[in-house]
Amino acid sequence: MELNNVKDVHTAAAGPVATTPGAPVDVLIAGAGPTGLALAIDLARRGVHALVVERQDHLSQGARGTGLQPRTQEVFDDLGVLTAVRAAGGRYPRVALWENGRIAREIEMVERVEPTPAIPYSNTLMVPQWRNLELLYARLTELGGGVLFGTELTGFEQDADGVTARCGLPGGGIRTVRARYLVATDGGRSTVRKELGVGMSGPALPEGAALLADVVIEGLDRDHWHRWMGTDGSFTAALPLVHTDLFQTMVVAAPEPDTAPDAVRARIADHTGLAVEQIREVRWASVFRPKAGMADRYRIGRIFLAGDAAHIHSPAGGQGLNTSVQDAYNLGWKLGQVLRHGAPDSLLDSYESERRPIAASILATSTRLHRSGEMRRGRDLHQLGIGYPDSPLTRELRPEIPKGAPHAGDRAPDAPLTTPDGAPTRLFDAFRGPHFTLLALGAVDLAGLSALTSLPAGPPLLRTVRAGGPAPDLLDPDGHLADAYGTDPAVYLIRPDGYVALAAPAEDAARQVAAALGGF
Incomplete structure (x- = not known):
């Protein structure tokens, strides 16, 4: 590990996707949904060779989960995809409640929150899942990675050194892949989870089936999220998908839905009062059955479950996709530490x-x-x-914590700052990348830290940033850093996934930081 000033750090070179038959890979990822692609991006920028296999011959279609929560936007900022995602997305419109063929009233279903210096992304962003996947895939290919489409993981065995997997190829052949680790991101009906015999338990949801469809509707305004309520508890919703000509429609009503285009059009018309002729095109349709559950285990030897393979949710609240992406973000840096920087398994x-x-x-x-x-x-x-205050990786060493300052285990807030020459910057700029960040506030003596950290050589993994004190890297002219972290001299060691691993007073800081780094 090298210690680097903020101006000297660069990201690790991306490892190319391993596509040579028989070539071993570091990580085999089963499934190219949001979880698998986010994990592959994180590994690629760490120089970890990952192979993503996807049984479909294309990225999944359908708007599906459309909401990206603020924390996931911060993850996407770090992964280098947020600018494109925000350009493709937008805010959710007000909900229009229909009665007797007209809009009876409107409500603000999704709360709108003003951004702050500490929370720059403060609102849920609406992005159709198919578009989200396209942008993640583009970022992965930009980093030299890729996906083997039409390739299905059909079986595997693991031993002390790795996993041997069998993958069915489009032409009917079998390819054997040897990997150090296998990550199953293959959805709620995960083949890997079932093969491992890992159970999934959780609360029972009311039985039923909903029709989910992306359709073109003529004559329905795109300024509202439309909702029609039935007297029997059924409902239908039509959400205009930003930057498209589509509405995502959901019909929750008996009987069992039919996904044939004419049946979809008729069902939407029956439950909205719209004319069948207004529903001009059905681009995608599926039957959705709400389920909830969580895998009994996330790790079995050298195999991990992530995303829907590990937990399935009701779509209420827009939590499933976001939780899944953050699974990948948590696992990615840890795999990188083990595979590239000598951390213990x-x-x-x-x-x-x-x-x-x-x-x-x-x-x-x-x-x-x-x-x-x-x-x-x-x-x-x-x-x-969300935070990890009880994690074995978390150390809170301050006897007194300034009011409002993050505790060890908390998300590390952002703060607009300047460089000594007056150029605007922000803490998220310092955090961005596959490294740890050491944030030193005030007069903190870090002399001797280099000698105390005898970790394997590799790409730069620690970025030191001094704010205040002698020779600062960053200045806080507007007090945003002080508001977010307090004014007491202290050190914060920020994990690669943006959480505070260590918070310690200035005294004996070098030794405390070195001890914390030794655990990674």
Whole structure:
């Protein structure tokens, strides 16, 4: 590990996707959904050779989960895809409630929150999932990675050194892949989870099936999220998908839906009062059955479950995709530390111990919203309060914590700052990349830190940033850093996924930082 000033750090060179038959890979990823692609991006920028296999011959279609919560936007900022995602997305419109063939009233279903210096992305962003996948895939290919489409993981065995997997090829052949680790991101009906015999338990949701379809509707305004309620508890919703000509429609009503285009058009018309002729095109349709559950284990030897393979949610609250992407973000840096920087394999145990309790909490929230039918969505769903205070990787050493300052285990806030020459910058600029960040506030003596950290050589993994004190890298002319972190001299060691691993007073800081780094 090298210690680098903020101006000297660069990201690791991306490892190309391993496509040579028989060539071993570091990580085999089964499934090219949001979880698998986010993980592949994170690994690629760390120089980890990952192979993504996807049984379909294309990226999944359909708008599906459309909401990107603020915390996921921060993840996408770090992964280098947020600018494109924000350009492709937009805010959710007000909900129009229909009665007797007209809009009877409007409500603000998704709370709108003003950004702050510490929280620059403060609102849920609407992006159709198919578009989200396209942008993640483009970022992966930009980093030299890729996906083997039409290739299905059909079986595997693991031993002490790795996993041997069999993949069915488009032409009917079998390819054998040898990998150090296997990550299953193959959805709620995960082949890997079932093959491992890992159970999934969770709350029961009311039985039923919903029709989900992306359609072109003529004569329905695109300024509202339209909703029609039935007298029997059924409902239909039509969400205009930003930057498209489509509405995402959901019809929750008996009987069992039919996904044939004419049947879809008729069903939407029956439950909205729209004419069949107004529903001009059905681009995609599927039957959705709400389920909820969580895998009993996330790690079995050298195999990990992530995303829907590890937890499935009701769509209420827009939590599933976001939780899944953050699984990948948590696991990616840990795989990088083990595979490229000599960290012990036991570091990977923290993936389950950190992420499974989060999934349990979010599962409870989405289930509550599903059962209650509550429509309003507030900032409690933004996932910015998620943290790991009880993780074995977390060290809080300050005897007194300034009011409002983050604790060890919390998300590290952003703050607009300047460089000594007056150029604007922000803490997220310093955090961005596959490294740890050491944020030193005030007069902190870090002399001797280099000698105390005898870790394997590799790409730059620690970025030191001094704010205040002698020779600062960053200045805080407007007090935003002080508001977010306090004014007491201290050090914060920020993990690659943006959480505070260590918070310590200025005294003996070098030794404390070195000890914390030794655990990674």
